[in-house]
Amino acid sequence: MENAVQHSVTTLAYGWRLERSDGVTLGFTSHDKDIWHQDLLLRASPGLKPTTIVENLGLDGDGLDVHGALTSDAITADDLAAGRWDGAYLEIFLFDWMEPETEPQLLASGELGSVSFSGSAFGAEFLGSKQVFERSVAPYTSPSCRAHFCDAACGLNPARFRHPLRLKQAEGSRWHLDDMPHFERNAFAYGTLRIMDGPQCGQCFDLLGSDESCVTLASPPRKTPSPGTRMLLFEGCDKQLATCAMRFGNALNFRGEPFLPGNDVLTRFPGAS
Known part of the structure; x- marks a missing residue:
């Protein structure tokens, strides 16, 4: 130099x-x-x-x-x-x-x-x-779960919630998939969809909702994959205690404080209803 x-x-x-x-x-x-x-x-x-x-x-x-x-x-x-x-x-x-x-x-x-x-x-x-x-060293308290779905803190096996599919048709943010598993409406909200082949292989997209045959992407790609492209659909979680307990049976690993009083308790005074 x-x-x-x-x-x-x-x-x-x-x-x-x-x-x-x-x-x-x-x-x-x-x-x-x-x-x-x-x-x-x-x-x-x-x-x-x-x-x-x-x-x-x-x-x-x-x-x-x-x-x-x-x-x-x-x-x-x-x-x-x-x-x-x-x-x-x-x-x-x-x-x-x-x-x-x-x-x-x-x-x-x-x-x-x-x-x-x-x-x-x-x-x-x-x-x-x-x-x-500047990143937080210790987690803040929150009524919703702070763990990521199927990570080490969550404890669930991600293989249970993956579904291999193929793209049937893409209409903007709504993508129709072949052989969609039968779940209730919006069961795949908060989940992800990963492209498994083609030039966009590996790209993942967050999901806003789902119905019987299609999913809604939060931010679709500029270039839509061609029909027949292999996809991998991941179920999601809304991080609520009821969902964790009733749908996944995993309330023991829930990483949140749903019953902890909020900051509004600090503003209360005697006699306030």
């Missing part, structure tokens, strides 16, 4: 390392050619750039945003919209493209936050160390 600064013509370039929660790792560079750097191929992406980076002794992210053009097959608008890159770990660094084996200068590291679109370009919020420390 010291040699690069002393050159009459700069040989410094931005480097990006993106690691998704599923382990997929990609590298990009502001240089005009692909470069191998620390066993990771940095693909040339001149349109990818950060806003101003300010170093300080605190934990703030300094409002850093990431902007770029959707010119790479590695990051598509559908993947960004589907949330595949939400929470991805990001490193931004400077390196000498003439000597890529030298140690880089780390500029920032953190997670990708909310993503916005404008035509063929995208912008992503950068979450620094401060956001990590």
Whole structure:
């Protein structure tokens, strides 16, 4: 890095390392050619750039945003919209493209936050160390269950609540499925639907409701899968004690306080009805 600064013509370039929660790792560079750097191929992406980076002794992210053009097959608008890159770990660094084996200068590291679109370009919020420390350490009390359906706290086996199906027809947010299991209306509300094949394989969508033959998606994808696409339907839970006890028989693992008085108790005074 010291040699690069002393050159009459700069040989410094931005480097990006993106690691998704599923382990997929990609590298990009502001240089005009692909470069191998620390066993990771940095693909040339001149349109990818950060806003101003300010170093300080605190934990703030300094409002850093990431902007770029959707010119790479590695990051598509559908993947960004589907949330595949939400929470991805990001490193931004400077390196000498003439000597890529030298140690880089780390500029920032953190997670990708909310993503916005404008035509063929995208912008992503950068979450620094401060956001990590602002997360709650201990859970708050709540009348509804704080566990995620079928996680370790819930204790139920997720295999019991999965249903393999095929897409029959998609009409906006309402998707008709073949061989829908016979449940009462809106039994799959709060559940999810996962695409199991095709170009959108792996994408998951939250469900608002269901009836005898179709489900209603909270946010349908821009491109609808073709009929016959394999799907995996997951049942959901509204996190209420009655549902946990009557439908799933799992009240013992209910992670909520439905009978705990609310904050309105603090405002009461003697004689108030």
